[in-house]
Amino acid sequence: MAIIYIDNKPYEVKEGKNLLEACLTLGFNLPYFCWHPAMGSVGACRQCAVKLFKDDNDHTGRLAMSCMESIRDNLHLSIDDPVAKAFRSQVIEWLMTNHPHDCAVCDEGGSCHLQDMTVMTGHTYRRFHYKKRTYTNQYLGPFINHEMNRCIQCYRCVRFYKDYAGGKDLDVFSAHDHVYFGRAKDGILENEFSGNLAEVCPTGVFTDKTLKEHYTRKWDMTMAPSICQHCSLGCNIIAGERYGELRQITSRFNSEVNGYFICDRGRFGYEFVNSINRIQQPVIRARFPEAVNKPELFVHLKNILSGEIIGIGSPRASLESNYALRKLVGKSNFYQGVAKKQVKLMETVLQIINSGHVHIPSIKESEQADVVLILGEDLTNSAPRLALAVRQAVVKTAMDEAKNINLPSWHDSALREYIQEENGELLSLYPVNTKLDEIASHTQYLNPDEIARLGYAIANLLNPEYPAVKNLDDGVAEYAKVLAGILKNAIRPLIISGTGLGNESIIKAAANIAFALKTDSQRASLIYVVPECNSIGLAMMQAGSYQDVLNAGKIHQPETLIILENDLERSWGPSEASSFISSFKNVIVIDHLHHASSQKATVLIPCGTFAEADGTMVNNEGRAQRFFQVFMPANENIRESWRWLDEFKQIKDGRTIEELSEPENENLLGELITEMPQFKGAEMAAPPGDFRIKGQKIPREPHRYSGRTAMLANLNVSEPKPPEDPDTPLSFTMEGYRGIPPSPLIPFFWSPGWNSVQSINKYQVEVGGPLHGGDPGIRLFTGIESSERLILNDVPEAFHANENEWLIIPLPHIFGSEELSIYSSGVKERSPQPYIAIARQDADRLNIREDDVLQLKLNDRVFNLKAKIKEELAKGIAGIPFNIPALYGLNLPAKGILIKEKDE
Amino acid sequence: MERPLTQNISSQRLPLNLKDYIAAGGYRSVHTTLKTLSPQDVSKTVQDSDLKGRGGAGFNTGMKWSFVPMNIPGQVKYLVANADEMEPGTFKDRLLLEGDPHQLIEGMIVSAFAIQANISYIFLRWAYKKAARIIRRAIDEAYEAGYLGKNILGTGFNLEMHLHTGAGRYMCGEETALLNALEGKRATPRAKPPFPQISGLFGKPTIVNNVETLCNIPHIINYGPDWFKSLSKGEDSGTKLYGLSGHVNKPGIWELPMGTSIRELIEEHAGGMKTGYKFKGVLPGGASTDFLVEEHLDVKMDFKSVAAAGSRLGTGTMVVLDDRTCPVGFIHNLEHFFAQESCGWCTPCREGLPWTEKILLSIENGQGSKEDLDLLQMHTEFLGPGNTFCALAPGAMEPLQSGLKYFREDFEKHIELKICPWR
Amino acid sequence: MLSEDEIKEIDHEIALVPRRNAACIEALKIVQNNRGWISDESLIEIAAYMNMSAEELDSVATFYNLIFRKPVGRNIILVCDSISCYVMGYEKIYDRLRNTLNIQFGETTSDGRFTLLPNPCLGTCDCAPALMINNNLYRNLTIEKLDEILEDYK
């Protein structure tokens, strides 16, 4: 700690930071542009100027950029100095010489960092009366809009896109007052994190194009803290609504999970909520009319629910909903809504992370790793935000070297100049090229079993207690030595693996490596990527796969099946799933979107999406996180699944509709924990429903929310009563507590004078650090580090390619492989056409050229796919895009037959 | 020997080739240095000579070298000769580059030895086509004769030397921007600290020196610090290349004792003002130095004395402003240059310079107002050293601030008359 | 496609620097020397060869004023417009060029013979005004001299 004097008052501040960070942490309103807490300082904008004094006798001082000054004990500075103030206001005037006066029609208006800083510095009247410079804008694809005239040249966009996210197709062009930020030509921004530009850019140059389709000012949105539904990492998001439509997703800062950034699937994949494919009404099929109201429905259900019921849960439904189903059907009749293979994989993952043998890192901790080994995951496509973290880890390791020359960690450009293009160690094993390969120090393209074998061999080299691998290829054995050597020298090695290739041995081999690495001096950690946002939560309930139902040995098969938020055809394949479903007389499907399985329902129940529901999910690190309802659904029949299911239970128990009591998710969560203590702690993921601050709820709407009385006046002139929210401490209005709420309850970031997302500074204990009161989420795996060793052993045999049969592996795609996000038109546009990736060797043998159409026979289904020839792929292996609409429900990996269509 | 730097240079013939250069005593300092001196000896001698950088900033060269980390085994280090010379009004390095290439190479070998750098670059501006041909040939000769390459003169010292020609842009002369240019990047400057001596070219310790600075090194090694000091008749040691352009009778460039007065330069060496032209002011060291006027004619042209007079020695090449040239137009021309050459990295320079340029043009065209003078004044204050990222913008403000001081009446007349009185 | 000669020259430059893309400015100059300017196609070819994206290379290319990203004439006239030449009357030279060639700064004659560009100080201030055509420097210019000089460039 150091003492610094700001305008003659002493303050205790942390060393190792820069002065701007210190001032902001202390709560001073010091303007800035080019600095970003996650990206450090470059000193370009000159906005953060303060007066610095040599000592307390120096009364003249000099202007200095606070972002470029290290904290030193006994430093004297002034923020209020008239010259410093005049200079800061002058910087704004300079920026404004070319900035258009289009705030009224600018998407950034009202959440604009430049607006905030302009007001903050006091610049009002312009003295520049010459022509402004103008630019032409570019088409940047479906996600991001470009409006270059608004640019203030802070260089944040290129620094984020290129330096932070590894993008190649956005840069700065030209020089002097003509610098231009964009692509070489119009075209889609390729990087998977492009959406963050909308938050990183302090003005309206880069904005969310999907928001433009139904534009609403920040202050006019109803917002709630939420959790991304589109992969297993559980990034924290803010979801905003107006007029019953979900309009925008932004990153919700959580220093442990996503920090400031989320991926484009998470940001732009929300449109399923607004889809015309939504299930709107309860339906009893083959009745007239099919759509029914609640009383009719409950009369009908009374009979169906009376007997034994089979319940199929879902990895994309909340803990509460899954539990409500389990409660309804009974423990022994509750099954996971995933295929058997998947259940097995998840059991293994859980066994390993539950063992407490190794630390499970958060994303932030992953960034601190000095060596990263990835076994069998294409992170950019399966867990994108983690791929971004791996990038930081790799750069940071290289930057560690800069300690030798006393470069502070915030001095971004100097660090990058010092390390040049050096990277730390990233070791990547996957069957085909992945995007992270470009920064990897070691990459091997191996078939899945070989990845496992190599992994086992590495563990064995690190510690001979772990099983050896027989008949290891010389080359592979040599390679194992190299990787083991690198891992051995690491201080904070991180092993990343997952269920992506559907190969259990890989998962186990990864664990063995992490276990074998754990020594006194090393802090090894291990993280698995799993399929869905609540895969871990569901797996923790320890139910069987629904495929087990058939073998459950029931004397009488129950007549009724309930499928919760799940398209079984997607996870199991159309024919098996439909024959399974049709073996039941009554099939109740609860979901928010129509899909193949919902077509087969005899009773269809509409439920709310994440945006219309409260619930808890568990991410891949075992962090229980709560998401909150953003808005009231389109009609009163769209309700959380758990709400329906709890009432079904009451009906089943003999209550009449009049006797039903209002379900409470807190009670459900409480019961869940009593029954399954492994979930202990999940109840603390957010304050309870009756939590109040000074007797007040936390408003979901900013206090400038406009039009409440008028917005529906075309339909009804009397102002509707705002919806009540008995379940949570949040209100659906603009009234309530205005200060900073507990971190899990932050519906939006705002602070007086700070309308833009930069207001996050005010919510953090220290700028860039954790939120006040700790980051949201409770880790359920406490990581009691047991001393006993777990040794896994199922080394697979070496893979032998078969002349006529291929091992078809799933290749994930950030855009396309996920069920819900594909409803967004931009995501759909960016998703791949069906293809089959085959090895060069196989292509040559069969005389196949790129784009030839191949027939793939798999699971009794036949697909015609264009060939993509991959040099790096091992022979006998072929890959197809995972779970894209044309290729869903294939239960990969699986054996398949490839036939080349006859040449014309 | 009064003119060590230009002793071999004659406009009547081609520059000396290696053989003739050696015959004239060349490469002697390389033999002495590599065979008899330690790197520390060389640094110390240079430091003692009080040689100040001739690139403009005037920092003690030996001192600058002393920040380079020594004795780290395997440490790659670089030496770079800054031959970007693009400061308007400056043409001194061209003379050395075109006139005596081996002198520069010799100086670089000794300097590289002093910091134990094994790779060196000459960063030459694009427009110096003739110099490029001459230097390239000289480097080849030096390689052939074993003055460059591996195991120079059997001493075990290695030095590679490459000529890199620029692609335009004044910024390339700023030493850290130059490093970025050499790395194939945009020539935007780097933050200091870390200084190039610690993290420079390709992240490695690097020294960037001006051509004239480096050309002094062989002579300092040959004749010693005291001799070098004795060459001067001013506050700083050595000789200096002084140049003069504008409406004088004999514009040109001369090597003279450091501290030669402005009057002597104009009246004796440049033959006085052309008939019909009166002296009004002078930029003493290139476009980014403050004007000096009549009252300063006896100022000695060395770093200290020029600074005391309120300007900078800069490159020592002077541009004379005469009474028939409009000072507003003159300054507008300078600011146009600086605005064009701003790299676009920091706000005050990128946005402020074009604004001053526009104001100056409107004053020049008779459309200026009194407030415009305040705005110009504001810029000269706020674009000062430390407020912008590098020294380009502060340099740009020097002629403007001194112009506003010395020629204020001329500015006011433009505004009053709504026309340029010189038109 | 980069020609064999171009590749050879570029490879030579790559050998002088520790990292391939550090030679990209040299590569741009080599190709510009051959083809007169850097077209989008040339840019993409060079970028691919240097292991860079088109954006990364164009970011560098557009920074430097002597890398031409637009077509230029057979001969490039660089008129020094800096201070000494200003004092010594470069504007008269420019006026003459404008009138004889019928183009402004930044333009190319319709027959593709000349492109006219302003250029900061050519470093020959004692012989102002000055200009360069291609690789040749002309100093102490007068209108008469200028007319003769232009004749040499067909």
Ligand SMILES: Cc1cc2nc3c(=O)[nH]c(=O)nc-3n(C[C@H](O)[C@H](O)[C@H](O)COP(=O)(O)O)c2cc1C
């Ligand atoms: C905008 C700008 C342009 C410069 N141009 C040159 C130049 O062309 N040649 C030069 O030697 N120094 C130039 N300098 C100074 C260099 O940054 C650096 O100080 C010099 O090369 C150091 O050499 P010295 O110590 O030998 O003087 C320039 C500085 C600035 C700020």
Ligand code: SF4
């Ligand atoms: S002062 Fe700023 S914009 Fe100007 S050249 Fe230096 S860094 Fe670039």
Ligand code: FES
């Ligand atoms: S925030 Fe400090 S210079 Fe930009």
